[in-house]
Amino acid sequence: MKHSSSINWRQVGFMTLADLRRTLRGGSGLFFLLVIILVGWILLAIVTNPLDRLIVEEGSQSLTAASPAVITQQIAVFFGPVIAWWIDAPSQFSESVVHLISARPAVMSLFLIMFAGFVPFTSCLVGCDQMAADLANRHARVILLRTGRLELMLSRFFGVVLFSAIVSLILVLFVAAFIGTRLPGFDPILLLLWGLQGWMALVVISLPYLALTTWLSLVVRTSGMVFILSLLFTTALIVVTKVLGGYFELSWLEKLSPWGWKYGLFHPNAGTLLTSLSVLLLFALVFLAAARYRLVRRDC
Amino acid sequence: MTVALQVTDLSKSFGQSVALRGVSFSIPTGSLYGLVGPNGAGKTTLLSLVAGFLIPDAGAISILGKDARDELPELRGRFSMLVQDAMLPRNRKIRETLTYLARLGGLSKQEAVQDVARVLEMCGLTDQASKRFRQLSHGMTKRLHVAQAFLGQPELIFLDEPTSGLDPENAAQIRKIILELAGESTVVISSHNLVELEETCTDLVILDEGEVAYAGSMHAFLSGGSLVRWTVDSPVDEGVLSQIRGLEGVVGLELKNPTTLHLTFEPSQTLGRHHIAKSVIETLLRHDIVPRTMAEGARLEERFLVEVGRAPTS
Numbered sequence: 001m002k003h004s005s006s007i008n009w010r011q012v013g014f015m016t017l018a019d020l021r022r023t024l025r026g027g028s029g030l031f032f033l034l035v036i037i038l039v040g041w042i043l044l045a046i047v048t049n050p051l052d053r054l055i056v057e058e059g060s061q062s063l064t065a066a067s068p069a070v071i072t073q074q075i076a077v078f079f080g081p082v083i084a085w086w087i088d089a090p091s092q093f094s095e096s097v098v099h100l101i102s103a104r105p106a107v108m109s110l111f112l113i114m115f116a117g118f119v120p121f122t123s124c125l126v127g128c129d130q131m132a133a134d135l136a137n138r139h140a141r142v143i144l145l146r147t148g149r150l151e152l153m154l155s156r157f158f159g160v161v162l163f164s165a166i167v168s169l170i171l172v173l174f175v176a177a178f179i180g181t182r183l184p185g186f187d188p189i190l191l192l193l194w195g196l197q198g199w200m201a202l203v204v205i206s207l208p209y210l211a212l213t214t215w216l217s218l219v220v221r222t223s224g225m226v227f228i229l230s231l232l233f234t235t236a237l238i239v240v241t242k243v244l245g246g247y248f249e250l251s252w253l254e255k256l257s258p259w260g261w262k263y264g265l266f267h268p269n270a271g272t273l274l275t276s277l278s279v280l281l282l283f284a285l286v287f288l289a290a291a292r293y294r295l296v297r298r299d300c
Numbered sequence: 301m302t303v304a305l306q307v308t309d310l311s312k313s314f315g316q317s318v319a320l321r322g323v324s325f326s327i328p329t330g331s332l333y334g335l336v337g338p339n340g341a342g343k344t345t346l347l348s349l350v351a352g353f354l355i356p357d358a359g360a361i362s363i364l365g366k367d368a369r370d371e372l373p374e375l376r377g378r379f380s381m382l383v384q385d386a387m388l389p390r391n392r393k394i395r396e397t398l399t400y401l402a403r404l405g406g407l408s409k410q411e412a413v414q415d416v417a418r419v420l421e422m423c424g425l426t427d428q429a430s431k432r433f434r435q436l437s438h439g440m441t442k443r444l445h446v447a448q449a450f451l452g453q454p455e456l457i458f459l460d461e462p463t464s465g466l467d468p469e470n471a472a473q474i475r476k477i478i479l480e481l482a483g484e485s486t487v488v489i490s491s492h493n494l495v496e497l498e499e500t501c502t503d504l505v506i507l508d509e510g511e512v513a514y515a516g517s518m519h520a521f522l523s524g525g526s527l528v529r530w531t532v533d534s535p536v537d538e539g540v541l542s543q544i545r546g547l548e549g550v551v552g553l554e555l556k557n558p559t560t561l562h563l564t565f566e567p568s569q570t571l572g573r574h575h576i577a578k579s580v581i582e583t584l585l586r587h588d589i590v591p592r593t594m595a596e597g598a599r600l601e602e603r604f605l606v607e608v609g610r611a612p613t614s
Contacts, residue, residue, distance in 0.1 A: 008373065011404065018400055026391070137387035141353050142448060145383075146376055146404040299354045 007154065011147045015155030020162050032126055033167050039118055040111075040171045044178060047079075047110045054078055068105075068185040075106040087113055087263040088251065099268035104194045105186050107179050109266070112198035115171070116205055116262055120234045123206040126164050127213030128227035130156040136221045140300055149295050157214045157288065164210065165203045172199040201265035204280050208258035209234065211287035218294045234259065258283045302329040303362070304456050304486035305350065310359030312345055318510050319345040323359070325505050325515035329455075332482055334497035334518065335490040336604055337507035343490045344384055346507065347458050351381050364455055377405040379456035382449040384490075388441070390434040394425070397433070398448060405452040415451055422477055423447040439470045446474055456486045463493060475500055498522075498600040506604060522600060528577065529595040530561040532584060540587050547583065549576035 023029040054074045055066045080092030080101065089097050100109040131153065134140040143152055176195040180188045212233060216226045237257045241250045254260030261283075264276025305327040312320045320342045327333045337343050348354040350361055352372050361368035363375050388397065395416055402412035420426045423443040428436060436444065442465060449457055462478070463471035471493075478500055481487055491497055497504065497518075504521060506514040514521060535558035544563070545553050549571045552564030563580065567573045581591055 006373075014403065022392070138383060138385055139387045139389065141348075141351070141381075141383045142386050142388065142401065143404065144353060145351060145379075145381055146401060146406075148373055148376075297355065299348075 008148065008151050011151045012155045012158065015143075015147065015151065016158040016162065019155060019159035020166075023159065023163050024166070028129070029163065032122075032163075033170065035125075036122060036167050036171050037174065039122070040115065040175060043111055043114045043118075044175060046114070047107060048182065050078060051075065051107075064182055064184070066183075066185070068183070071183060071185070072101060072106045075110065076101050079106075079110060083110070083113065086117065087266070088254075095269070096263070096267050100266060103268065105179070105191045107183060107186070108176065108191055108194050108198065111175050111179075112172075112195075112201070113263065113266060115168075116198075116202060116266070119168075119202055119205045119262070120209045120259060121231065123164060123209035124213060124227055124230040124234060126167075127160045127210040128217070128230065129223040130160060130214055130217040130226075132217040132221055132226050133223050135218070135300055144300055149300065150292065153214065153218070153291060153295050156217075157210065157291075160210050160213075161203070161207065164206050165199075168202045168206075169199055172196070172202070198266070201262075204265060204277060205258070205262045208280055208283035208287060211284040211291070215287045215291035215294065218291055218298065233257070302365075303327065304329045304331075304364060305488070306360075306362040307346070307350070308360045308362075310346070310349060310361065311357045312342075312349055312354060313357055320349070320507075321510040323507070323510070323512055325512055327486060327488060327503070327505075329486050330483060331486055331503045332478065332501045333486070333488040334501035334504035335488055335507065336494065336497060336504055336600075337513075339492075340509075341507040342510045343507055344460055347381065347460050347488075347490060350458065351379075351383075353383075377452050378454055379458070380405075380449045380451065380454040381458040382445050382460055382462055384460040386445065388433045388444070388448075391432055393430065393432055394436075394444065395420070395429040398444075398451065401448055402451045407452060415453070419447040419450045422450060424473060439466050442466055443470065443474065446477070450477075450481075454485060456488070457481070458488045458490070460490045462489060462491065463496060464491070471496070494600040494604055504600075518600070528563045528565060529556075529593075530563065530580075530591055531593045532559050532561065533590045533592055534588070535559060536561065536584075536589060540583065540589065543583050544580055547576065547579045550580070 051071060051074055054077075055070060076092070080097060083089070083100060084092045084094060084097050087096060087100075091097070100106070100113065131140065134143075140152065172195045176188075176191050179186060180191055209230065213226055213230050216229050217223070220226055220229065234257075237253060238259060241254050244250055251260075258280055261276045261279045264272050265280070267273050267276070303326045307326070308324050310320055310323040311318075323342070323346065335343050335346070345354065349356050350363065350368065352368060364378055366375055368375065398416040398419070399409075399412045402415050403409065407415055416429075417426070420429050423446055425440065425443055425447060428440060428444075433441065433444070442462075446459065446462055449459060459478070463474050466474065475496060478487055478489065489497060489501060501518055503517050504514070505512060536555065541553060541555065544550060544561075549565055549567060550563055551566040552562075554562040556562055565573055565576045567576065577594070584591055
């Protein structure tokens with residue numbers, strides 16, 4: 001079917017905000033927020049509890065009393081190899097690892113890169129209920145009497161992007177406040193700025209996965225199936241590269257999915273950062289183009 | 301005469317199953333149009349194609365003078381539909397959802413609030429406005445679906461099975477609302493309730509096995525046929541029936557009950573309807589059976605069954 005190429009952005013904006021309002025007020029939004037806060041809390045505990053013990057063992061009274069320099073040094077010693085493994089850096093002395101630990105508030109860096117590893121999965125969860133159910137139960141038809149297919153698709157996509165962004169912003173601000181309170185030695189402004197930069201990276205990382213769920217929600221009939229398929233897409237490549245990576249050189253395989261590019265957003269080199277940003281946005285655009293292709297050809 | 305809907309050579313298949321085959325008809329502006337057909341005839345498919353939910357394999361649709369494929373965005377808010385089997389979100393509030401739909405249709409916030417109040421009042425649902433969809437009975441839900449179709453006062457309204465599953469009181473209320481709309485909007489009603497369509501509609505399209513079996517005015521359809529209903533004062537036995545069957549111009553005869561006959565005439569240039577009727581009356585009188593009432597034409601249901609080849613002819 002031919003469709004007018006012009007998109008009614010007023011309608012897209014109206015539907016996006018209405019969907020967002022409903023999600024934030026509804027039970028599913030609250031549930032997701034609690035899940036994310038819980039994940040954040042656990043990650044914070046994983047970061048701060050071993051630090052607390054290390055710092056006490058090193059002679060300081062507590063983590064709260066330790067200077068940022070001491071904390072950073074302990075993070076470098078204890079977490080350096082873990083960070084290097086986590087972000088696929090060659091070693092703990094790599095430029096990217098040193099940048100994360102020394103040039104930026106190290107505790108916030110740790111939290112951001114760990115949470116970035118969960119964003120693809122949380123994005124699959126938050127994005128799975130975009131259109132599949134509404135198309136199956138024909139609620140979409142009541143809406144499509146008043147707006148276009150593309151407008152509906154884009155509003156659902158932007159709705160989950162905004163929701164996901166708001167939730168991760170709440171989490172980052174919560175973490176910044178937690179670190180600022182518990183470790184008063186860190187400059188709060190620097191902590192907040194790095195937190196916000198990291199939050200933007202988290203939003204960009206979520207985009208291809210949310211776009212993937214947009215496409216899948218036009219292909220399969222239930223939200224559950226969208227979640228399962230998007231999760232399979234996300235995990236399959238990771239499992240293959242992590243399991244077989246010990247035997248073969250498979251780092252190139254990760255680059256075939258958004259997963260392989262996400263930590264480039266935390267890299268100190270502007271070229272690497274921009275390349276990762278461009279590739280992640282390109283993945284999102286490809287999935288959205290696939291969704292559009294499917295949408296204008298399918299029966300609703 | 302302006303045309304509200306023009307369908308030309310429309311075809312649609314689902315895999316190997318052909319739902320519509322070269323369907324063409326037009327609906328004049330301001331008419332109350334009935335869309336009739338047996339199960340699987342393609343009525344809902346036709347409406348879904350018109351609304352743009354389904355993509356046709358071939359053919360063209362023009363709504364209110366605009367191409368429904370290329371100019372659909374310009375038609376938003378100008379036509380509406382009661383979508384069969386569509387779900388409304390169970391946990392959402394009624395007034396809030398209708399206001400959202402009205403605003404999506406192009407009304408300002410204030411206009412939307414006023415229009416929602418209007419359609420809720422029209423469908424007798426004002427006191428339910430604060431409830432959630434899950435709290436409504438089946439009848440109320442149906443009326444609410446009808447109400448959403450009237451939002452924004454569209455020029456063309458499609459109602460797919462507007463009274464199915466409703467009790468007589470609710471069904472009568474919906475019919476009343478539809479009749480009140482006559483003249484303001486063009487209304488197309490798809491229904492299996494032929495009595496309802498006969499009472500409500502000025503024109504009709506009959507679909508059968510994906511093709512148009514009839515398209516035109518209800519009056520012409522009912523009176524243009526050759527069906528005659530006859531009641532007599534005493535039971536008619538088989539001997540009399542066989543004599544009537546043997547009369548020239550009588551092509552069908554059904555004994556509805558011992559004193560009610562349904563005859564199908566086939567007039568010709570040399571033998572008019574009155575001549576055939578006269579022969580029938582004479583035959584009855586010869587057997588001391590007195591005709592009491594005679595009605596030319598037929599109720600829609602009977603005529604429909606003849607048209608789609610399902611009428612029992614004995």
